[in-house]
Amino acid sequence: MRLEYFQMVDKVLALDLEARTLRTANTVPDKSPIFEGHFPGHPLLPGVLLFEIMAQSCGMLLLRLHNYDRMAFLASVDKGKLRTFVVPGQVIEVFAEMVHDGSGYARLKAEGRVEGKLVCNAEVTLKTMPFPAPELRGYLLETAERIGMPMDAPAELGSAAPASAGNLTHV
């Protein structure tokens, strides 16, 4: 992870396009300015960043399912639970699962584990829309390569939303 750049996902462990699931591995860095304040003498990964790790893993899954033709933005986090402390050096494995891919939004479930122990879980809603900037799509394709996202088989788009889109924030 590069916390200061919000690069939370390190590596794809498994992608199942049929089951619409993704498993990622994410190592909390040993050092970061964040730990100087959170907290002195007792460094902890902030809980909001655990939600971010889950949201980004969900986003990576959604982007892959849409073959990177749409961007995903976090819309809501429901039933979020932070179950134990996560400290520098630990590896968080996140399992993300698509629950429903709607028109312009998607609902997913995610959970994070450290050495098999559940540390966080939530239901994540992502809003999807065409990429607002071409360089953003390029950045995410570079990210896909960096984290080892399998890109060989295209996802079936039958249940995915169409590429043309509006903007739900303007409803």
Next chain:
Amino acid sequence: MSSTFETVANIIAETCDIPRENITPESHAIDDLGIDSLDFLDIAFAIDKAFGIKLPLESWTQEVNEGKATTEQYFVLKNLCARIDELIAAKSA
């Protein structure tokens, strides 16, 4: 439409904590019931699941944003239910 409306009204009541008696076929989801776009995502999710359809929220929103349709066409509940019935019929056709 009546059973569709009952299902939709119950979903809205549960999702948004709105008294069921305040929800009528003439209610406008946004203007009368005060449902915002984020809450409407929850409603759309529940409607999709309940009826086995996918509300085309994106295209509706695009039409409204571009002035090609009014919010009343999609968000007055009797009209919303009519759209849902059309989607159900299209699915089983």
